[in-house]
Amino acid sequence: MLLTVALRGGGARTMRVTAHSNTAALLEVFGDLRPAEAAEVVQTVCRMLRLEEDLSGFYLRAEHDPDLSWAADEDAGRILRSASAFEDVIKTICTTNCTWSATERMVEALVSELGPIAPSLSGSAPRRAFPAASVLAEQNEDFYSGVMRAGYRGQYIRAISVAVANGTVNLEELTREHPAALADREVENLLLSLPGVGPYATAHIMMMLGRFSRLVFDSWTVPKYRNLTGRHRITTKGIERRFRRYGEYAGLAFWLYLTRDWL
DNA sequence: CGTCCAGGTCTAC
DNA sequence: GGTAGACCTGGACGC
Numbered sequence: 001m002l003l004t005v006a007l008r009g010g011g012a013r014t015m016r017v018t019a020h021s022n023t024a025a026l027l028e029v030f031g032d033l034r035p036a037e038a039a040e041v042v043q044t045v046c047r048m049l050r051l052e053e054d055l056s057g058f059y060l061r062a063e064h065d066p067d068l069s070w071a072a073d074e075d076a077g078r079i080l081r082s083a084s085a086f087e088d089v090i091k092t093i094c095t096t097n098c099t100w101s102a103t104e105r106m107v108e109a110l111v112s113e114l115g116p117i118a119p120s121l122s123g124s125a126p127r128r129a130f131p132a133a134s135v136l137a138e139q140n141e142d143f144y145s146g147v148m149r150a151g152y153r154g155q156y157i158r159a160i161s162v163a164v165a166n167g168t169v170n171l172e173e174l175t176r177e178h179p180a181a182l183a184d185r186e187v188e189n190l191l192l193s194l195p196g197v198g199p200y201a202t203a204h205i206m207m208m209l210g211r212f213s214r215l216v217f218d219s220w221t222v223p224k225y226r227n228l229t230g231r232h233r234i235t236t237k238g239i240e241r242r243f244r245r246y247g248e249y250a251g252l253a254f255w256l257y258l259t260r261d262w263l
Numbered sequence: 264c265g266t267c268c269a270g271g272t273c274t275a276c
Numbered sequence: 277g278g279t280a281g282a283c284c285t286g287g288a289c290g291c
Contacts, residue, residue: 097271102285151284156272198272220270 004118005044005083006129007037012118014127015041022075023051031119050078052177053210058249065245071256076263079255081208085171086164087130088208089194092201093153093160109148110136136161156196169194176210184213184248203251212252215240224258 004014015029027045029038046052059072071077082088094106107130114135115128136157144154163169173180174187182190187209191202203214215221217236225239226232239254246253 093271095270097269097283098285099269099287101287102269105286145284149285152272152282153284196272200271204270216270218270219268224270 002127003045003048004127004129005041005048006116006132007040009037010116012116012127012129013037013041014118014120015045017045017049022078025049025051030121044083048081048083050081050210053078055249055252058212058246058252061246061249062253065253067257068253070260077252077256079207079252083130085174085205085209086133086161089160089171089191089197089201089205090130090136090157092204092208093156093196094150095204096153096196096198096201106148106150106153113143113147114139133161133164137165153196156194159195160197163194174209184211187211188214207251207255212249213247215243215251215254221254221258225254228258 001017002014003017004012006012013029013031013033015027018026018028020026025045027041029041033041055075055077058077059075062068062072082091090110091103091107094103111128111130114131116131118127118129120126139158141154141158144150144158148154150157160169164171169190172178174182174190184206187206188202191197191205192199197205200216200218203216206212206214207216215236217239222236222239226234231238240250243250243253243257
């Protein structure tokens, strides 16, 4: 696949990513790249593909579950995520209370209007990465309503971008592997305190942070679970009970159970 | 053309 | 603590 990632010093690079295994990939970057930038690109792609995520605890439990042993066999579960926690938070807000096509349109507007541009091979269209928080922070209401057409989400996105840009909130330190590793409950409370981020968005963002304890319940996952199991009256409490045996990996187990037919 | 609602959240009871 | 209404947008549907 083609990936375009931003560089800290400005600009961006596009690359072709070829899977070697579930934990290794080949990167062919278009355009020049200084050593420090190369390291940055590798780090970003590692995050996106979760090449270094340790899922052994999950596989240990999945082995004994006929519904999910396939995941252990295939070393599945490295759900693709964005280049940063900030990007995952903004994108998640863009999934709330709207259709998937609206989500795509809102994110596309952010990237095509504000994203840093990457040099491309001659003949191919220029590509952009997701814009930095500081860039989103300086946009006015006209951009969010008139260009992005985010509706009431605009003020949420702007407020979070300002908080991240001025250092009030540090989303990147919320990842499971970060040295300052907080407990899931602390991360949950912090995310819930963000404007526009409720229970659904919190559970989803935590999955993106490598924290799989919470199940993502929304108007797609719950009906999908009911259809797969034939248990049309089961509630979220019942679903949580079904996956409780997975402990800190309950959310991952639920998600893989729902999306097996995607593979 | 009006109503409903989609991979919800916030505010006000 | 639990729940009804409002909320931007736009596509799907019924009339």
